[in-house]
Amino acid sequence: MARRRQAVTIKHVAADAGVSLQTVSRVINNEPNVRQVMKERVQASIDRLGYVPSIAAQRMSGSRSYLILAINDRERTIADWQSRQGTDWVDQMLLGGMLKCAEHGYRMIFELVDTHNDHVERELGATIAALQPDGVILTPPHSDNPLITGFLAKQKIPFARIGSIASGPGIAMTMDDEGSARRATEHLIALGHRRIGCIAGPEEYDLSNWRIDGWREAMSAAGLVTEDLCTRGDFSYESGVKATNLLLDLKSPPTAIIASNDQMTLAALDTANQRGLNVPEDLSLISFDNTPVVRFTVPQLTAVDQPIAATFSKAVELLITNGDAIVENQPVVTGGSLVERSSTAPPRGGARH
Structure with a gap:
């Protein structure tokens, strides 16, 4: 049976080139203060032996861990x-x-x-x-x-x-959680919704509050009320069920809901169905996250795609x-996008006030 070829290590390169392990490491890491003749000598050994640098070899210089x-x-x-x-x-x-x-x-x-x-x-x-x-x-x-x-x-x-x-x-x-929530709300407002609920995440996550801010900003700009229309969950399905029921039990319930993650939106979809409401005819839904599951619901969920x-x-x-440099334009923002699917539509019979 053929013998396995022994892996070439930094020790083999050092021995072949007749230099120390530290010198080989400095060449691998392209560090300064290595004479050109030494670089060429070590590189020749690397090429001859077919050596591929490992993280362990790269770390020997002590400057970086990679x-x-x-x-x-x-x-x-x-x-x-x-x-x-x-x-x-x-x-x-x-x-x-x-x-x-x-x-x-x-x-x-x-x-x-x-x-x-x-x-x-x-x-x-x-x-x-x-x-x-x-x-x-x-x-x-x-x-x-x-x-x-x-x-x-x-x-x-x-x-x-x-x-x-x-x-x-x-x-x-x-x-850009705030901007994404604002755009999602504006999408629903453009469809004719006036009572738009918000199921936010827990307070320990700052992004939960940013999403509330974006929702509230869009509602305020359109002259719409937000009182009683925002409640919180903890990102779990169970909390989404509770939050959805709170909103739908209002004297004037929302015709649309934006939930802060897919699990709470799935809960909103199931809760609406159990209450005899059709999505999106009776209740439009928008989610955050856009995980794979939202493409397999009936209807498929409109969602903010988190980048x-x-x-x-x-x-x-x-x-x-x-690394250690200061990034001047902070925070560094990567914007999300709204993926429109079948869970949003104009409210039944026009806008409800």
Whole structure:
């Protein structure tokens, strides 16, 4: 049986070129203060042996780790995975982040951290010490957790804060939640709706409040009332059922509802059907997220498409190319889009006041 070919390592290159491991690492990383003749000598060995640099070899110089760490909320992520209900936030994170990392010869590492843990600094510190990332990407609610942002700033590790506009260290980045909510509301107003409900997310997420602001701004600009038309859920299906019932039990219920994620919108759709309401004839629905599940409902759901992959790609780009530099135009905004499907239509019998 043929023997497996032994993998070529940095040690083989060093021995072949007759130089130290550190010298090979400096050549691989294209660092200064390496004589041209030495570069050519090491490169000749690399070419002759067919050596492909590994992250371990690249890290030997100590200047960079070639790793970007993305952190997501442990409790909510695990709940989403276990429910198997079609959420694809993590998929889109990795799609945008990993592909951009690969363009620059980097790797993305994905970790879950409990933002409510009193020992979050110790937990994060252990992860940072083990991986020594060149940059960190924080997602809500980590983005505005002062224990996390303060720790990273103290460690002088460049980081991006997705879904955050608060002042402070790190690169603030948003997906224009306020603008997306405003455009979704304007779409419904253009269809003739006057009573438009809003099911927002929990207060711990700043983006929940931004979406309320966008909805309220569009309603106010059109001279429409918002009193009693906004309620909150916690992004779960069950909370969406409760919020929808609260809105539909109003003396003058809404003819349209914008919900802050797909699970709560699915709940609104099912609740409307159970109450004998037809969507979109009796109740129009717009969702946030645009995960795959919204294309398999009846009717298919109109949704705000969150530019998650594009935002993470931009975050990686900024961390790699702009590391410690200050991004002047903050927050860095990546706008979403409204994907119109079959769940929105003019209200039955014209606008209801």
